[in-house]
Amino acid sequence: MRKLLFVYLAFFAAGCTVKAVGDPNRPITINANIVVDVRGLKKTAVGIEDMVSQGAR
Amino acid sequence: MNRFKRTLVLTIFLTFGFLSAACAAQSYDLKEMTPAVKQALENRKARFAELEHLKHEGLMGEASTGFVEVRGDSAEAVSVTAAENQDRKIIYEAIVEQNALGPAGYAEVQRVFAEVQRGKALPGESIQLPNGEWVKK
Numbered sequence: 001m002r003k004l005l006f007v008y009l010a011f012f013a014a015g016c017t018v019k020a021v022g023d024p025n026r027p028i029t030i031n032a033n034i035v036v037d038v039r040g041l042k043k044t045a046v047g048i049e050d051m052v053s054q055g056a057r
Numbered sequence: 058m059n060r061f062k063r064t065l066v067l068t069i070f071l072t073f074g075f076l077s078a079a080c081a082a083q084s085y086d087l088k089e090m091t092p093a094v095k096q097a098l099e100n101r102k103a104r105f106a107e108l109e110h111l112k113h114e115g116l117m118g119e120a121s122t123g124f125v126e127v128r129g130d131s132a133e134a135v136s137v138t139a140a141e142n143q144d145r146k147i148i149y150e151a152i153v154e155q156n157a158l159g160p161a162g163y164a165e166v167q168r169v170f171a172e173v174q175r176g177k178a179l180p181g182e183s184i185q186l187p188n189g190e191w192v193k194k
Binding site: 046048049055 | 085086087098101102105148152165166169170172173174177
């Protein structure tokens with residue numbers, strides 16, 4: 001029970017949603033919010049577009 | 058009491074672990090260079106000079122969707138736009154699929170690539186702002 005509470009706290013702090021906890025006889029369902037990191041995506045986009053423009057020259 | 062301290066330390070450790078993982082910048086590379094992606098990139102490199110020319114002439118612009126759009130009356134612009142967008146679509150879909158970004162991720166990929174294209178556009182070229190308005194950079 002205490003372990004489940006800690007798992008809940010850890011997920012809560014990380015910005016995720018814990019749907020159901022507490023009953024050891026039932027499986028736990030955790031819905032994690034998938035957030036696209038724009039910084040990482042932008043880095044990828046710049047890399048690809050640089051490759052296209054520089055590869056053409 | 059000691060057990061409580063141990064569990065408290067463990068909880069703090071786990072919490073910081075999750076937080077640091079959430080805060081670290083993710084990388085969304087093309088993990089696998091499939092033949093389709095490779096071909097799309099080669100096509101885009103080969104087309105780049107023509108694309109720049111059409112943009113310079115005001116016949117094509119960078120839309121807020123991450124794709125190019127025809128901005129004038131030109132059969133060449135129409136065919137180049139279709140081919141360019143087809144290749145961009147292959148690349149965007151590969152990024153989404155290989156990084157498991159899901160349907161919402163595709164829109165985000167389009168938005169970010171559009172932002173990069175706006176940044177790379179040369180002065181005088183047509184670009185579409187996120188609010189849909191077309192302007193000359």
